[in-house]
Amino acid sequence: MAERVANREGIKGMANPTRYGLERVAYWLQRISGLGLLAYLIGHIYETSTILNGKIAWNNMLSLTETPGGHLVLVLVIGMCVFHTGNGIRLMISEGGKGVGKPGQPEYPYRASSLNSKQRLCIWVSIALAALAMMYGAGVLFGD
Amino acid sequence: MRESIIMKIHYGTALGAVALVAVHILMRLSQKFSDSLQYQNVLANYHFLPYALMLEVILVLLSVHGFNGLRVILLELKQGATYERAINYGSIAAMAILIAYGSRTILMAGMGIS
Amino acid sequence: MAAITASREEKPEPTKQTPPPAPAVESAPKTITLRISRSNPSENSAAKFDEFQIPVQKWTTVLEAILHVKQNLDHSVAVRYSCRQASCGSCGMKINGRPRLACYTKVSELDSNVITVEPMSNFPIIRDLAVDFKQLFSTHKKMKPFIINEGSEVQPGAKEFIQTPNDLEKFLQFSYCIKCGLCNSACPTMATDKSFIGPQGLAQAYRYTADNRDEGKKGRLKIVDQSHGIWRCHFAGSCSNVCPKGVDPAMAIQLLRGYLLGFRK
Ligand code: HEM
Ligand code: HEM
Ligand code: SF4
Ligand code: FES
Numbered sequence: 001m002a003e004r005v006a007n008r009e010g011i012k013g014m015a016n017p018t019r020y021g022l023e024r025v026a027y028w029l030q031r032i033s034g035l036g037l038l039a040y041l042i043g044h045i046y047e048t049s050t051i052l053n054g055k056i057a058w059n060n061m062l063s064l065t066e067t068p069g070g071h072l073v074l075v076l077v078i079g080m081c082v083f084h085t086g087n088g089i090r091l092m093i094s095e096g097g098k099g100v101g102k103p104g105q106p107e108y109p110y111r112a113s114s115l116n117s118k119q120r121l122c123i124w125v126s127i128a129l130a131a132l133a134m135m136y137g138a139g140v141l142f143g144d
Numbered sequence: 145m146r147e148s149i150i151m152k153i154h155y156g157t158a159l160g161a162v163a164l165v166a167v168h169i170l171m172r173l174s175q176k177f178s179d180s181l182q183y184q185n186v187l188a189n190y191h192f193l194p195y196a197l198m199l200e201v202i203l204v205l206l207s208v209h210g211f212n213g214l215r216v217i218l219l220e221l222k223q224g225a226t227y228e229r230a231i232n233y234g235s236i237a238a239m240a241i242l243i244a245y246g247s248r249t250i251l252m253a254g255m256g257i258s
Numbered sequence: 259m260a261a262i263t264a265s266r267e268e269k270p271e272p273t274k275q276t277p278p279p280a281p282a283v284e285s286a287p288k289t290i291t292l293r294i295s296r297s298n299p300s301e302n303s304a305a306k307f308d309e310f311q312i313p314v315q316k317w318t319t320v321l322e323a324i325l326h327v328k329q330n331l332d333h334s335v336a337v338r339y340s341c342r343q344a345s346c347g348s349c350g351m352k353i354n355g356r357p358r359l360a361c362y363t364k365v366s367e368l369d370s371n372v373i374t375v376e377p378m379s380n381f382p383i384i385r386d387l388a389v390d391f392k393q394l395f396s397t398h399k400k401m402k403p404f405i406i407n408e409g410s411e412v413q414p415g416a417k418e419f420i421q422t423p424n425d426l427e428k429f430l431q432f433s434y435c436i437k438c439g440l441c442n443s444a445c446p447t448m449a450t451d452k453s454f455i456g457p458q459g460l461a462q463a464y465r466y467t468a469d470n471r472d473e474g475k476k477g478r479l480k481i482v483d484q485s486h487g488i489w490r491c492h493f494a495g496s497c498s499n500v501c502p503k504g505v506d507p508a509m510a511i512q513l514l515r516g517y518l519l520g521f522r523k
Contacts, residue, residue, distance in 0.1 A: 009379045009449035023495030038210040049249040055183045097516025106431050106504025114509035115495050140177050148483045148518045220451045
């Protein structure tokens with residue numbers, strides 16, 4: 001028989017947060033923020049290593065980040081950090097089987113009890129805390 | 145290593161990092177933000193042993209957590225014995241390199257070689 | 259008999275609130291456009307859409323619309339179905355972009371005059387709307403989907419297992435899985451990971467593990483605890499979002515993972 005195409009959705013499908021509700025958005029944000037933070041961490045460790053080359057090198061590096069663009073990156077990092085942490089805590093609890101509802105007789109229209117309002121609240125709170133932290137951070141960074 | 149052990153490490157490193165990263169970022173706010181990044185202040189931070197130790201712990205926890213997270217994503221993207229072996233060992237190598245590079249900063253700045 | 263007569267007598271007179279019979283115009287057929295994805299990988303033909311105008315009633319299901327095409331317009335459309343009542347799990351497909359059972363989805367609930375049907379994602383296409391379930395079934399079998407218990411052989415003197423309603427509730431909803439594969443086609447990990455067990459299989463591993471007649475927990479935990487096993491679930495919940503039977507595979511997976519993380523015994 002001729003070869004069959006697997007018809008998998010691929011990266012485009014995996015990274016499409018516009019379907020299947022808020023939980024899928026949270027999944028997407030957790031991935032993006034995890035990768036963003038990893039990139040930041042690597043850059044950050046390179047950045048701090050310039051302190052070994054004395055004050056001039058350190059200040060050169062600092063002046064690179066003390067631009068509107070650099071501040072924007074920092075604000076984003078703060079947001080990613082807060083969301084990833086908040087949602088990460090939700091995930092650690094849920095993936096241990098806590099707060100995902102209790103098995104029972106499903107009733108029409110079969111709303112899944114693992115996609116419950118507590119979960120959604122935690123996701124929204126993580127998003128809101130990230131937004132607040134970003135606003136506060138922007139105030140500090142762009143304020144002075 | 146069994147996958148459950150790896151993922152327990154993933155969760156454990158995350159848990160440990162929560163508090164420490166909060167301290168690290170809040171340090172920036174204990175004084176005027178731009179002051180906190182002044183050369184002298186940062187160097188003083190590195191000389192302060194408990195804080196330097198904390199930085200080292202953050203460094204280890206997050207290198208492990210972050211590169212394992214990347215490993216997970218890459219394992220899900222493509223399969224195959226050779227590829228997966230490369231990803232598994234590659235991420236361990238990446239952790240080791242990042243930790244070594246960061247520790248060099250902490251160690252040398254801490255001992256005042258700069 | 260007596261009870262039945264009594265209830266007949268007690269039946270209240272129809273009150274004023276009883277809605278009048280629906281006016282005839284409401285059930286008058288309307289016409290929709292059905293777009294069917296056509297492809298035949300064995301002939302390397304690229305997918306294209308064929309469009310058909312179909313008369314539908316308020317109660318017409320997408321499967322019936324497709325069968326209308328087969329009976330009247332183009333008999334070569336490939337589609338798999340059997341029970342027409344959401345029990346056999348044969349007719350899963352992507353309907354207006356979302357995995358659904360064609361027999362369980364009414365045209366009227368889609369709120370659109372254009373209905374697009376495509377084969378489910380993440381399954382190899384056989385032809386048109388029919389997809390290949392080989393991997394789903396073989397993965398399902400690897401989960402040991404049966405009660406493992408030394409004492410379960412029928413022998414002289416063997417007694418039945420007594421389960422309380424509580425014992426039953428621990429796994430009942432997961433046993434409603436009809437293996438339709440909708441969950442696997444919505445899962446983000448499944449979109450790229452061809453070795454992943456998938457929500458269907460993982461939920462079934464939990465269904466048997468949570469059954470107090472079963473003694474196969476250790477073995478099943480070992481099967482799901484591998485690099486393309488349970489840890490590749492990130493609780494995106496898409497499986498439970500599309501499951502037509504209320505199985506809630508995402509819940510089953512997290513409960514199963516609870517054993518591995520030591521949160522549950
Ligand atoms: C400090 C608080 C943090 C917590 C509580 C936390 C928690 C988590 C959790 C629970 C997961 C697994 C999510 C899942 O099952 O899909 C995860 C994934 C991940 N984390 Fe973190 N994390 C933290 C910080 C970080 C940092 C600072 C980085 C970057 C260096 C990072 C990088 C990643 C990556 C790359 C992933 C993989 C994402 C994925 O698989 O979707 N995390 N984190
Ligand atoms: C608002 C954002 C941040 C600023 C301004 C900042 C600033 C600094 C500074 C000045 C140092 C040098 C030591 C000190 O004075 O504390 C440092 C070290 C460090 N930071 Fe951050 N940081 C930020 C966020 C983060 C985040 C989110 C992480 C975790 C992903 C992180 C991880 C580290 C690590 C591991 C070190 C030690 C690096 C080394 O010496 O090798 N930082 N940071
Ligand atoms: S868990 Fe639900 S969506 Fe998945 S195969 Fe079973 S019935 Fe279908
Ligand atoms: S035809 Fe059996 S589930 Fe739809």
